[in-house]
Amino acid sequence: MTMSILIDTTVCTACRACQVACKQWHNLPAEETTNRGGFQNPENLSFSTYKLVRMNEKQIDGKLQWLFFPDQCRQCVDPPCMETAYDEEAIYQDSMTGAVIYTRQTKRLDAEEINYSCPYDIPRKGPDSVLAKCDFCNDRIHNGLEPACVKVCPTGAMRFGTRKKILADAAARLEKVKKKYPEAALLDPEATNVIYLVAFDPALYAKNAVAATRQRGISRLVALRRMMAPVTRMMRI
Ligand code: SF4
Numbered sequence: 001m002t003m004s005i006l007i008d009t010t011v012c013t014a015c016r017a018c019q020v021a022c023k024q025w026h027n028l029p030a031e032e033t034t035n036r037g038g039f040q041n042p043e044n045l046s047f048s049t050y051k052l053v054r055m056n057e058k059q060i061d062g063k064l065q066w067l068f069f070p071d072q073c074r075q076c077v078d079p080p081c082m083e084t085a086y087d088e089e090a091i092y093q094d095s096m097t098g099a100v101i102y103t104r105q106t107k108r109l110d111a112e113e114i115n116y117s118c119p120y121d122i123p124r125k126g127p128d129s130v131l132a133k134c135d136f137c138n139d140r141i142h143n144g145l146e147p148a149c150v151k152v153c154p155t156g157a158m159r160f161g162t163r164k165k166i167l168a169d170a171a172a173r174l175e176k177v178k179k180k181y182p183e184a185a186l187l188d189p190e191a192t193n194v195i196y197l198v199a200f201d202p203a204l205y206a207k208n209a210v211a212a213t214r215q216r217g218i219s220r221l222v223a224l225r226r227m228m229a230p231v232t233r234m235m236r237i
């Protein structure tokens, strides 16, 4: 049984403990940032920021709403990035946990193509051409621990468990939240193992809160690479 996370944005306070815990666990450096007149810090995901709390101030029905969205890799059930790479030494899925893992071999992939294949705009290329993103804290999970971000969340906005349990929790929580926010929804729950619950239109939270449509289907290039994969693999040996 694969594992999942529910991120209930209706109880997220944007404290950013999850963002910091992710950096701590992965030993990632802080980034120099500038004041852009808002609370967003840093501005976007990067090679050294796998998790980012996106902050939006929106006026909805004449009221100011703070919309927070702790963005990260969704650990897709059938990951388009993995399908595009077609190179299990670079990107593979842990069948026990569902984690989608990027290795240092991602440096031989076409970074632009991998990024384009991701419906949530997640992977980022480092200075050494290696691609990086959230790894679900797969090492922690294998040692019986929750992902670091879930562990530190002080409001209970993040829950971790088997996919079956998280889907049930998400459905129950949605039913409750809908009483106050009729537009509330779960984002792509069938396709992802990191499932968000939002109170309003997902587009108000993040550009890629739900899967972009551009990646549906595969390009000719990807189809060709898949056909050639056995030959390519033999050439690497
Ligand atoms: S969210 Fe993007 S990077 Fe993460 S598994 Fe899905 S396609 Fe890959």
Ligand code: SF4
Pocket: 011, 012, 013, 014, 015, 016, 017, 018, 019, 053, 070, 149, 152, 153, 154, 155, 156, 157, 158
């Ligand atoms: S730790 Fe929890 S409450 Fe704080 S920003 Fe992350 S998800 Fe939101």
